[in-house]
Each structure stands twice: as structure tokens, then as C-alpha cells.
Amino acid sequence: MSAGAEAPISDAVRPDLRADCANCFGLCCVALPFAASADFAVDKAAGQPCHNLRTDFRCGIHSQLREKGFAGCTVFDCFGAGQKVSQTTFEGRDWRAHPGTASSMFAVLPVMRQLHELLWYLTEALTLPAARPLHGELREALRTTEQLTEGGADDILALDVAAHRDGVNALLLRTSELARARARTGRRGKAKNHRGADLIGARLRGADLRGASLRGALLIAADLTGADLSAADLIGADLRDASLGGADLTGALFLTQAQLNAARGDAATRLPSALTRPAHW
Structure with missing residues (x-):
């Protein structure tokens, strides 16, 4: 590590903020749309299952995504939102066995993903020594965001996630300024x-x-x-x-x-x- 750099995020990252496809109902392969391009071999509408999605909710070409023209799939990260929606919000009821849940489940995913992404950033921010003056605010933002992820589908869909992101982002910007200033201590130039x-x-x-x-x-x-x-x-x-x-x-x-x-x-x-x-x- 370069002298003066903040310690990198490590074991503080919680497993629930990493994708666990085994406990997800293939939501990113269904809920999200994609267009034929360098990243995706075909067009797919939101709510339409990818033709590579198997009946067990796993990808049939997972080990060959780039070779098969689906590089975009290898870039996507739900930050653990997929299993949270599948196992917590909808209590293990999948959209195939319970088709009445499908539209709501697919709508909840992108909101939950934004919340989980914020949890990732807030968790990292709390590992930064330079951000210690903000740790109280960061913990409160983390607690509030976690509470939002525990709501029911209707509560999550009613959330003004953009407003919540704005508030958290302002706090993360202050965190960044402290961490970057510490990293530049003793160095010439801004x-x-x-x-x-x-x-x-x-x-x-x-x-x-x-x-x-x-x-x-x-x-x-x-x-x-x-x-x-x-x-x-x-x-x-x-x-x-x-x-x-x-x-x-x-x-x-x-x-x-x-x-x-x-x-x-x-x-x-x-x-x-x-x-x-x-x-x-």
C-alpha cells in the first residue's frame, strides 16, 4: 500500500452484501432489460426471463458468458439484493410457483439494489480511520438504510430512494474528503x-x-x-x-x-x- 493511503476495505464487508445466486430466484436474469449490443447478444424486455435461465434459477452459460456474447452479465452486481428480495421480502416464494408475486418482485429488485449498494459504501466508510469524526453519522445512516431494506414490498416501492441516496451521498462525500486529505498529507500539490x-x-x-x-x-x-x-x-x-x-x-x-x-x-x-x-x- 502506498504511504499515507487508507486501509482498504476487507473483512468488514458483510457476506449479505455479496451476491448469493444460490439463494436468489434469478431475478437479475428476469427483472432487468437489456438490448442487443457488444454487452448482450440479444434483446430482452424487463420481466422476460433470459433464455439462458434454467428451471433451477441458475444461468446455463455462466462459465461462458463472455464467449457467448453476454459480457454485460459479468459486470452486473446486485450487492446481495437478489437474495434479500427472494428470501426476506418475499419469504422464499419464487415468481414461478407464485406468479402473482412476479411484477412486484421485479419492481422491488432495482430499489433494493440501490439500498444494498449504499450499505456497501457505508460499511466501507466505517473502516476508514480518517472518517472517525463521521462514524456516528455513518452508523446512523447504515442503521436507517438497513431498516429500509427490511420493509415489505409496498413499503420499498413507496420509498423515495433518490432522496435517500442524496442524503447518504452527501455523507459519503464528506467521508471521501477526509480520507483523501489524509492520503495527501505531506505531499506536494493538491x-x-x-x-x-x-x-x-x-x-x-x-x-x-x-x-x-x-x-x-x-x-x-x-x-x-x-x-x-x-x-x-x-x-x-x-x-x-x-x-x-x-x-x-x-x-x-x-x-x-x-x-x-x-x-x-x-x-x-x-x-x-x-x-x-x-x-x-
Whole structure:
């Protein structure tokens, strides 16, 4: 880890915030739409089961998704929302055996996913020593968000999830500022601010992006080979096809597995301990 970087999120990440397909009713394969493109081989409407979904709710081509033209499926992460909706919200009643639940179940999934994504970020924020002054607020936001995920289907669908996200995001931004400032202590120059920047195809090979804000930045096909992204805030950054070969992502803030899965790296790419090296790298 680079000197001054925050400790990466590790065992603090709860298992319930990771996808458990064995306890889900294949919801992402049914509820969500996709269009024929480089990411998906066919069109599929929301609510229509993917033709690769088996009767046991597992994917029939899971080990060959990229080869079969379904790279988009390998990038999606529900943050554990699928099993939460399947086993908690709908108490183990699947949409095939109980078709009356289908439309409500499929509508709940994207809302639950947003809540679980927030739980992931809040859990990580609580592992950051620099954010200690905010730990009380972070714990309260975590508790409130968890309570929202425990509501019934009608309660979840009535939730103004955008408003809740805005409140949590403001707190996460304050967390990021504290963590990035600590990472830059004793270093010359200010941390770069690329929040929301259009960096599509940017040449950032070997760039010093320690403690930088890359929130919501478009880094599609950017060359980040060998770049130092330790303690950089990557929440919402679009890393599709970004080159991360040899890049240092240890201690990167709010990086997710889905972002890594969408990028291109190699054996020399340094990752936070909570995330895994994608099989296609």
C-alpha cells in the first residue's frame, strides 16, 4: 500500500452484501432489460426471463458468458439484493410457483439494489480511520438504510430512494474528503479533482492520481496503465474497457467489483483486499 493511503476495505464487508445466486430466484436474469449490443447478444424486455435461465434459477452459460456474447452479465452486481428480495421480502416464494408475486418482485429488485449498494459504501466508510469524526453519522445512516431494506414490498416501492441516496451521498462525500486529505498529507500539490469529468480515452499512463476525486468520471477506454489510484475516490466512475494494467488501486475509495469487471487489468494490477481479480484479465 502506498504511504499515507487508507486501509482498504476487507473483512468488514458483510457476506449479505455479496451476491448469493444460490439463494436468489434469478431475478437479475428476469427483472432487468437489456438490448442487443457488444454487452448482450440479444434483446430482452424487463420481466422476460433470459433464455439462458434454467428451471433451477441458475444461468446455463455462466462459465461462458463472455464467449457467448453476454459480457454485460459479468459486470452486473446486485450487492446481495437478489437474495434479500427472494428470501426476506418475499419469504422464499419464487415468481414461478407464485406468479402473482412476479411484477412486484421485479419492481422491488432495482430499489433494493440501490439500498444494498449504499450499505456497501457505508460499511466501507466505517473502516476508514480518517472518517472517525463521521462514524456516528455513518452508523446512523447504515442503521436507517438497513431498516429500509427490511420493509415489505409496498413499503420499498413507496420509498423515495433518490432522496435517500442524496442524503447518504452527501455523507459519503464528506467521508471521501477526509480520507483523501489524509492520503495527501505531506505531499506536494493538491489532489486532482476530476469529479464528473469526461476522460473517455484519456492518456493517463503512469499518472499520479493518489487522493484524486474521480467521482462519476467517464474513464471509458482510458489508459491508466501503471497509474497510482491509491486513495482515489472512484464512486460511480465508469471504467468500462479502461486499461488498469500495473495500476495501483490499493486503498481506492468506494471501488466495486462491477467496476473492475468492466475494466481491463493484468496480474500486476494491485487491488483492494475485498475485491478479486476478474477471470478475464
